[in-house]
Amino acid sequence: MSINKRITLQQAAEIIKDGSRLTFSGFTIWRRPMAIVYELIRQHRKNLHLIEVQGGSHSEFLIGAGCVDIWESCWIGHELYGKYGANLSRKVAEKQLIVEDYTHAEMMFRFAAAACGAAYGVTQTSLGTDLRNPEYDMLGRAGLRDGVRIPKHKYQFTEDPFFGAGPQVLIPPAKVDIAVMCVQQVGEEGTVRINGQYYSDPEVARAADITIVMAEEIVPEEYLRRNADQNNIVSFEVDHILECPFGAHPTGMFGRYDVDGPFLKDFYGRTRTQEGFDDFAREWIHGQDHMSYLEKLGWPRMLKLRANTALNYSVREKKGGK
Amino acid sequence: MTTEYATPEEYGLADLMCCAAAREVQDNEVVFAGTGLPMVAILLAQKTHAPLLKLIFEAGTLDGRPPEIPTSVGDARCEMGASRSSGLYDAFSIAQRGYVDLGFLGGAEVDEYGNVNTTCIGDYLNPELRLTGSGGNPDINSFAKRTVFIMVHEKRRFTPNVSYITSPGWRVKKWPGGEFVHRRELYGATYRGGPSAVISTAGVFRFDDVTGRIYLDTCHPGKTPEEIRDMCQFDLDISRVNGETLPPSREELRIIHEVLDPDEIFIPKVKKG
Numbered sequence: 001m002s003i004n005k006r007i008t009l010q011q012a013a014e015i016i017k018d019g020s021r022l023t024f025s026g027f028t029i030w031r032r033p034m035a036i037v038y039e040l041i042r043q044h045r046k047n048l049h050l051i052e053v054q055g056g057s058h059s060e061f062l063i064g065a066g067c068v069d070i071w072e073s074c075w076i077g078h079e080l081y082g083k084y085g086a087n088l089s090r091k092v093a094e095k096q097l098i099v100e101d102y103t104h105a106e107m108m109f110r111f112a113a114a115a116c117g118a119a120y121g122v123t124q125t126s127l128g129t130d131l132r133n134p135e136y137d138m139l140g141r142a143g144l145r146d147g148v149r150i151p152k153h154k155y156q157f158t159e160d161p162f163f164g165a166g167p168q169v170l171i172p173p174a175k176v177d178i179a180v181m182c183v184q185q186v187g188e189e190g191t192v193r194i195n196g197q198y199y200s201d202p203e204v205a206r207a208a209d210i211t212i213v214m215a216e217e218i219v220p221e222e223y224l225r226r227n228a229d230q231n232n233i234v235s236f237e238v239d240h241i242l243e244c245p246f247g248a249h250p251t252g253m254f255g256r257y258d259v260d261g262p263f264l265k266d267f268y269g270r271t272r273t274q275e276g277f278d279d280f281a282r283e284w285i286h287g288q289d290h291m292s293y294l295e296k297l298g299w300p301r302m303l304k305l306r307a308n309t310a311l312n313y314s315v316r317e318k319k320g321g322k
Numbered sequence: 323m324t325t326e327y328a329t330p331e332e333y334g335l336a337d338l339m340c341c342a343a344a345r346e347v348q349d350n351e352v353v354f355a356g357t358g359l360p361m362v363a364i365l366l367a368q369k370t371h372a373p374l375l376k377l378i379f380e381a382g383t384l385d386g387r388p389p390e391i392p393t394s395v396g397d398a399r400c401e402m403g404a405s406r407s408s409g410l411y412d413a414f415s416i417a418q419r420g421y422v423d424l425g426f427l428g429g430a431e432v433d434e435y436g437n438v439n440t441t442c443i444g445d446y447l448n449p450e451l452r453l454t455g456s457g458g459n460p461d462i463n464s465f466a467k468r469t470v471f472i473m474v475h476e477k478r479r480f481t482p483n484v485s486y487i488t489s490p491g492w493r494v495k496k497w498p499g500g501e502f503v504h505r506r507e508l509y510g511a512t513y514r515g516g517p518s519a520v521i522s523t524a525g526v527f528r529f530d531d532v533t534g535r536i537y538l539d540t541c542h543p544g545k546t547p548e549e550i551r552d553m554c555q556f557d558l559d560i561s562r563v564n565g566e567t568l569p570p571s572r573e574e575l576r577i578i579h580e581v582l583d584p585d586e587i588f589i590p591k592v593k594k595g
Contacts, residue, residue, distance in 0.1 A: 026396075027381045027382075027395075027396040027410075028381075028394060028395075028396050029394065029396065030381075030394075030396035030397075053410060054457065055455075073455070074455050074456045074457055074458075075454050075455045075456065075457035076454060076455060077454045079357055079393070079394040079396075080357070080393055080394060080587070083454070084451075084452065084453050084454050085452065085454070088452055089449075089451055089452035089453075092449060092452050093449065093450070093451075093452075099452070101441065101455060101456060102456075103456045103457075103458070103459075103460045103461050104380070104410070104414070104456065104457050104458035104459075104461055105414040105417070105418065105458060105461035105465075106461075108410045108411055108414050109414070112411055123418065124418065124464065124465075124509065124512040125418070125460060125461045125464045125465065126456075126460040126461070126464055126489075126490060127464065127490065127494070127505075127508045127509055128487070128490045128494025128495050128496065128497075128503075128505055128508045129437075129460055129487045129488060129489065129490050129494065129495070130441070130446065130486045130487045130488065130495070131456065131460065131488070132495075132497045133446075133495070133497065133500065134497060134498050135447075136446055136447075157497075160510075160511075163511075164510075164511070165510055165511035165512055166508075166509065166510015166511050166512060167508060167509075167510060196398055196401065196407065197379075197381050197382040197383060197396065197400065197401060197407050197408065197409060198382065198408060198409045199381055199382055199396070199409050199410055200409055200410045200411065201409070202409070203409075203411060252396075252397075252398075254398045255398065258398075259393070261393075307398065311398070311402075312398040313397070313398040313399055318585060
């Protein structure tokens with residue numbers, strides 16, 4: 001039997017130090033570890049380096065709160081509920097944030113490389129685009145490519161040495177300190193069962209040095225081990241676990257609750273300016289804990305979002321949150 | 323059976339674009355879907371002329387048959403009826419391996435060789451506005467045999483020089499110098515094709531097989547070729563126009579509004595006066 005992996009929400013955020021290279025579970029506005037994101041903002045975490053397969057609402061919260069110095073990814077926005085990352089756009093224009101652009105496939109392959117301990121990933125994507133423009137190596141321009149915390153190069157070109165398929169792009173493995181996951185079920189020993197699309201979660205959890213799993217429920221490990229073929233992440237890849245119902249809100253969780261579209265629309269509409277963000281954070285983040293946040297949202301709202309267990313999505317929430 | 327086409331007062335621009343997009347799909351093709359109007363178009367094709375098409379959602383649904391339209395590709399609705407539900411590693415591996423015939427994409431700006439920008443407006447090093455970023459746009463455009471872009475048509479968006487080439491067209495930059503070459507020269511054995519059409523709010527555009535240069539194929543009803551040329555900053559080739567874009571059929575409109583998108587998430591209904 002392993003040591004007790006249970007921690008609290010506050011402890012989860014404390015494990016993430018200023019300057020950590022951080023990544024997350026989920027996809028755009030689905031299964032993002034929002035309760036921990038809020039706690040990081042409450043604890044005034046600084047200088048974070050986000051490396052993500054793609055961004056989403058959680059990135060916009062952290063960036064708006066000034067927690068992030070570097071964002072390496074490919075996409076940010078709130079899908080239907082906000083067409084771009086207004087906080088990121090503002091911080092880039094004010095030169096308070098460095099953005100290093102990769103493509104979606106590259107970010108996925110970078111995590112896959114890190115997850116199998118490879119020295120690099122390789123792809124043929126996006127040849128001839130400005131993603132390959134040597135002038136647009138933003139971490140290089142900032143003098144941050146130390147080859148220790150940040151790879152020496154953004155990418156390297158090579159030729160296929162085996163079958164002569166032509167130019168190949170070598171991309172650095174996504175080495176991250178901590179992955180913060182938000183899933184449906186975790187066992188006492190750390191085994192994770194994800195329902196629905198698992199996005200890039202298995203690779204992300206394996207790539208990180210420390211993996212924290214926040215679950216809707218902690219279940220008996222033995223229950224998950226009865227059907228090991230349905231599990232997605234291995235017990236010993238997970239370092240810390242915590243139970244936090246509705247921990248992904250306002251993002252959605254397959255089979256549990258839908259995305260809170262009106263909440264995200266409100267966030268997107270109000271946080272175009274820093275004053276707007278600060279005002280939103282005062283209302284929903286600072287001075288709250290997870291339970292008071294849920295209380296503020298209220299039962300009627302949460303019940304509306306609750307998924308139908310046969311369909312895995314809510315039939316009460318009008319689709320698109322209109 | 324003759325097709326009954328809708329009259330102009332029975333449909334909107336989004337209906338017209340959705341049907342034009344659906345008609346780009348051929349039966350049995352593997353099609354990559356992004357969020358929004360393309361999802362409606364692909365499902366429309368699946369329910370009309372292309373019942374055997376295989377739909378891939380970027381977040382990890384493979385050969386999906388959702389009974390109703392998902393709100394985004396991460397939605398729980400995506401995987402109902404799918405062959406496999408997994409993750410992005412599968413979706414992008416399948417694409418890079420060469421399974422994908424067609425991808426639907428969007429863009430903020432396009433140049434006359436089909437290079438598309440979804441990254442920023444203004445100088446990349448000092449951007450006026452950061453957009454969503456590349457997402458999977460350049461990946462699908464690099465890996466698929468054909469891509470179709472759905473765009474709002476404004477003069478500033480149809481430009482000789484996009485602010486940033488996010489997604490590769492037919493003439494792309496050869497680094498480190500950045501001189502323009504045909505994409506075939508760069509992609510080597512992984513060359514499979516490229517942009518095949520742009521469907522804008524004004525018309526449908528295609529690309530010359532040899533030069534890769536854009537030309538006007540059909541005008542949406544009510545627009546003339548000259549008007550559309552005036553809506554581009556580059557000199558649009560209007561010498562090959564094939565008349566008007568075919569309107570939606572009444573059956574297509576019924577499927578869009580009664581089956582696929584009754585809540586008008588992506589395609590508004592035309593108000594009947």
